[in-house]
Amino acid sequence: MNLGISALRYVEEVKNGSFTIEEFISKTVEQIKKHDGKLHAYLSFDDHVIEQARNLDRKIANKEKIGSCFGMPISIKDNICVKGGKTTCASKMLENFVAPYDATVVLKLKSEDVIIIGKTNLDEFAMGISTEFSAYGTSHNPWNTDYVPGGSSGGSAVSVSAFECIASLGSDTGGSVRNPASFCSVVGFKPTYGLISRYGLISYANSIEQIGPLTRTVEDTAFFLNIISGFDPNDDTTIDNKNEDYLSNIDAGVEGKKIGIIKEMVGQGTDKEVVSATNNAIKKFEELGAKIEEISLDMIDYSVASYYTITSTEAGSNLARYDNLRYGYDFPLEGYEFNSYISKARKNFGPEVTRRMILGGFVPSAGYAGKYFLKALKVKKKLTDEINEAFKKIDFLIAPTVPVLPFKIGEKIDDPVALFLLDFNTVIANLTGKPAISVPFEISNGLPIGIQLIANSMQDKPLLQAAYALQNTVKLPEVPI
């Protein structure tokens, strides 16, 4: 039995009777026992997965109807609520928070009979790109355990990459699905803003973030998107996608499509291996019949500054509720006036969250909002106008997902600005609400490189078709674990 199969293949094999769900789940649990001590993809586990698998096997034996996921083992980033278990956001502030409800995406997956193996590690409250800011220890990249797996959905990427589940759900505020997908050589997708319900996703920067799948193949991403996308009465920002089928015609190809290469994303500050991989990807697209042209976006130099100003402002507000009154960690109230209590209680936020909360208290404050926050919103608006203009002429944008190769654990942790700048290629899709995907493309000296494609709003399906075409041009080695 191969644990590294795709979701679609898994469904086929269970249907064919190649193995039982229990066999697959047991073997997955063994794999986790063997490797997760080192990799630390997971923060918590569901203790009843074998029972769930047996129940589903019984249903199959009795010829009862079961959901389209056939008990497939998946993992969920620990900032998405799963009823009854802990949802910590990898923070001490939510150490003991047990969500009394399922996120909409979790409900939808459960109704298709997935088995949720456990909750995965992340940078605290999804702020970071390496999982080094998790309050519960960093995750390790299965391709080389001295290296970071990327982030913030690092645990999710590791769990998929190291065969500790078949697929995972992460969240992407500025690249948090695509970045670790690129670093761990899996597919990572951020949909059009509003395509997937955020109900049950613990907000960090709610106006730009989305839940997205991390999978082994582009087809698997389409398969999960079919399940979790669409209007949700619990999230007023969701879009009715009329039950679009993202899997049908996935092999439509890219012949005649126009692909724009963003000049600024293959220039200074990009590793030479990454530039070379990008050029190879462009060549592959040309061979497939696509037309390539270079484009430039004036506002792009301000995008990271705008991104951090907006996300910090929203984070300062979204995280204000963690005052330790209704949930949190053990901390006595006695003897404090409310405001001094708040500042004391909030000492349990980690360094990156603290940094952004302080920033978030400053940039939108009276006297400074005009200089920072309102300007950041202007950049966002102009960038959106520019990219909309570009999409009148082209179908997709191409760029490396991350400008650099995975880096060593501890290498950049003391340089927050350097870490911020690594978001340069990914934040643009969040600021403009566009769908974007990272496709595994090369392994350079044992370290993965992903290629990012961006499409116009609601062009998620053509985007997946292009990503599928690119994926099929490469054959990558197996993860060395």
Next chain:
Amino acid sequence: MTKIGLEIHCQLTNLESKLFCSCKANYRGFEPNANICPVCIGLPGSLPRLNKKAVEKATMIAMSLNCNTPDKLAFFRKNYFYPDLPKNFQITQLNVYGEHSIGQNGTILVDDKEIRIRRIQLEEDPGRLIYEGISEKTQITLVDYNRAGTPLVEIVTEPDFENERQVRLFLNILSDLLDNLDVSNPSLEGAMRADGNISIEGGNKVEIKNVNSFHDLEKALHFEITRQESLISRDIPIEQETRHWDDKRKITVSARIKEGEEDYRYFLEGDIPWITIDSQTLNKLKADMPESISSKKERYITKQIPAQVAEVLSSDKFCSDLFELAHNESNAIVIANLITTDLMGLVDTDEKREKSKLTHQHLTDLANSIETKEITRTSAKTALQECVATGLPVSEIISTLDLGHISDESELNKIIDEIFIQEPNTVEQTKTNPETINYLIGKVMEKTKGKADPTLTLNIINKKLS
């Protein structure tokens, strides 16, 4: 010149659910923290979902106050820490980045003076803090989130009031208006709260907060005017400040913290998309709006109902609703009188109105009985009391209580003869003072328990005297 401006908070108590979730909008009567859900207590991962009905009802209020209603509405976050605020921010509205609140620039006539409405906004009510313990040292604070998320409409006026009398009149008009729109029950505790700001000639603006009822606001304003006038008269400057109303001592006291320095870091609430109110929606809302109090009043006057009665009747939704169903062209005046002179006294509280078993049919039947002279106007009052208490049909009440009219001439003759014998002095006096006849009629009514036909009685008495 004294200038007073108001900030009124009014809960939309008649809505089914809260502003952003499906918990009850009317939280009263629940055990503490029993009317809550992940959304209204701001649990991690929960998102607000806007109650469209609240937007519609608030827009109706704005239209009733002659406000401009923008075609695009937005919500903002007001960030501050307070234990009764589950998310540590309040979802509210703001006009700083363009006019996107429910309504602005309205006017309302109060005693022939035009009061300008600056802005109307829709927001969520916080929870409630309950303090227990005797001294400040032993005091504990309990938080009840049942109220958190209740739809709240804030109405801000320009400083157009000159005295507390105008304020009271305005608040009465406003609370009748909200009741008439069927959006709120202003008599529920805490459903309507008002803060005021006030300045007098030569002084700075003082804000008064923490006022829990309209009645207290009037007292607080009165206290403030007196306080400020006495300071001015002694050449002591009036500082710009916020003062709290001390309910126990009935005075205002300076708030210790300067609230003007608070920075709320307002920004757009991304979880609630912009709301477009197109002209079609607006027209539909206009069409759905209940008839206004002034329009009702005018209509009643055309039915020959005296202006004062029409005013009283139209301002009271409970009574005007009854009137609408009970009256026809011929009995309108009788029914209006029955309601305003008799019924209103019988049902002068919400509780009594709820308990009342009176239906509009009772009023129609009573008016008929009066017109056909089956009962007298005085008996009608007795019957009305019975209707309210028992809800039995009017015919049954008349026969059980023996309220039938005495219009039998021989029977009345007999009664009047008896009274003439008992009251020889009065009979004598009528010769010099005709007014005394009323006393004799009164005696007849007393004896017949109000059932005697008044016209017939007078005729008989006059005949006997002449």
